[in-house]
Amino acid sequence: MSNPPSGRGGPVSDAQRRIRRNPWLFTAPLVLLCLLVAVLAWEIVRGNLSEATRAHWPWRLQLMPEEPLASLLAVAAGAVLARAQYARTVRPALGWRSDYVPGELPGGAKAWSTGVFNGGQHNTVLHRVDYFVVLEGDAPAGPVPEGAWMSLARAGELLGEAGLRPASDFRLASFGAGFPLVATGTYETITVGVFSKRFIDEVRAFHLRIQVVDSVGDTHERIIDCLKGAREPVVAPVEWPGVRPRPVPVPRAAPRAE
Numbered sequence: 001m002s003n004p005p006s007g008r009g010g011p012v013s014d015a016q017r018r019i020r021r022n023p024w025l026f027t028a029p030l031v032l033l034c035l036l037v038a039v040l041a042w043e044i045v046r047g048n049l050s051e052a053t054r055a056h057w058p059w060r061l062q063l064m065p066e067e068p069l070a071s072l073l074a075v076a077a078g079a080v081l082a083r084a085q086y087a088r089t090v091r092p093a094l095g096w097r098s099d100y101v102p103g104e105l106p107g108g109a110k111a112w113s114t115g116v117f118n119g120g121q122h123n124t125v126l127h128r129v130d131y132f133v134v135l136e137g138d139a140p141a142g143p144v145p146e147g148a149w150m151s152l153a154r155a156g157e158l159l160g161e162a163g164l165r166p167a168s169d170f171r172l173a174s175f176g177a178g179f180p181l182v183a184t185g186t187y188e189t190i191t192v193g194v195f196s197k198r199f200i201d202e203v204r205a206f207h208l209r210i211q212v213v214d215s216v217g218d219t220h221e222r223i224i225d226c227l228k229g230a231r232e233p234v235v236a237p238v239e240w241p242g243v244r245p246r247p248v249p250v251p252r253a254a255p256r257a258e
Contacts, residue, residue: 012132012144012207014223016094022217025083033076039063040073083216090215092181093119094222097189098229100237104194106168110237111196114226115189116210118181124212126179127219131155132207135162144223149209162202169196181212193226200230 021027043066046059053059063069095117100110118124130149135158150158152174156166164170171194181190192208206226213219229235 012205012223012225014225014228016092016220016222018091018218019211019221020219025216026087026218029076029080029083033073033080036069036073036076040066040069043069087214087216087218090122091120091218092122092124092183092212092214092220094181094210094212094220095119095187095189096222096224097187098226100235105171105196107196109197111194112200112227112230113191113194114208114224115191116181116224117187117189118183118212119187120183120214122215123183124181124214124220126175126177126181127211127213128177129175129211130209132205132209133158134204134206136202136204138204144207159199159203164199164202169199170194192224195227195230200227203227 042063046054046062047066049059064072096114097117098112098114101113102108102110104111104113129152131152131154132144132149133155152172156172159170160166166172173190173192175192193206195203195206208224208226209221210224211219211221
C-alpha cells in the first residue's frame with residue numbers, strides 16, 4: 001500500500017466542537033441577565049439625578065427598586081454561571097480508535113476497523129451521522145462543504161459505483177437518531193466501519209461526522225477520518241502466510257542427582 005502525505009482527503013479538523021446550544025437553557029437565562037443589568041443601570045442613573053429632573057419624563061419611570069433588583073441580578077448571574085459549569089461537567093468526550101483486526105471481513109487478511117466511544121462522565125444521545133467520501137484521484141481543495149455530506153445509503157451507492165463490494169471490501173454500521181452513547185468509563189468502542197486493504201487503496205478519504213446531544217440540550221460534533229493511520233507503516237498488520245507455526249519446545253536439562 002502507498003503512504004500518502006499528511007492531509008490526504010482535504011483539510012478536515014477532527015476536533016470536537018459545540019455547534020448548538022439549547023435556547024431555553026442557555027439563551028433565555030442570558031437574555032434575562034442582560035435585561036436585569038440594563039434595568040439596574042437605568043435605576044442607578046435615575047437615582048443619581050436631582051428631584052427636579054426625576055419629575056420629568058422619561059426619568060419619572062421607575063422600573064424596580066434597586067435592592068430587590070440587585071438580588072434578582074445576583075440570582076440570575078448565579079444561574080447562568082451554574083448552567084455553564086454544569087454544561088462543562090456533562091459535556092461528552094467523543095473519541096475514536098482504529099486498528100487492524102482479524103475476522104471482520106471474508107478472507108484471511110486483517111481489516112481496518114474504526115470505532116467510537118464516549119469518554120465523558122455522562123451519557124449522550126446521537127442526533128445524526130453523515131458521511132463524506134473521496135475516491136482515489138479526487139483532490140478536494142478546501143474544507144468539506146455542507147452539501148457534500150451524505151447519508152449511509154448514498155455513501156454505499158457511491159462506493160458501489162467505484163467497484164467496492166459491501167460486506168466484502170467494507171462494512172458500515174447503521175445508527176439511528178436517539179442511539180445512546182453510554183459513558184462506560186472504559187475505552188471500549190462501538191464499531192462504525194470495517195475496511196479492507198483494497199478499500200484503503202482505492203478510497204482517498206472516508207470521513208464520518210457524528211453529532212450528539214448532551215444532558216443540557218447542547219449539540220456537539222466531531223468529524224472522524226476513518227482511514228487515518230491505516231497507511232502508516234507503524235500500524236501495518238502482521239499476516240501469517242499460512243498456518244501459524246507452533247513454537248518449538250525447548251528441551252529441559254534433567255535434574256542432577258544428589
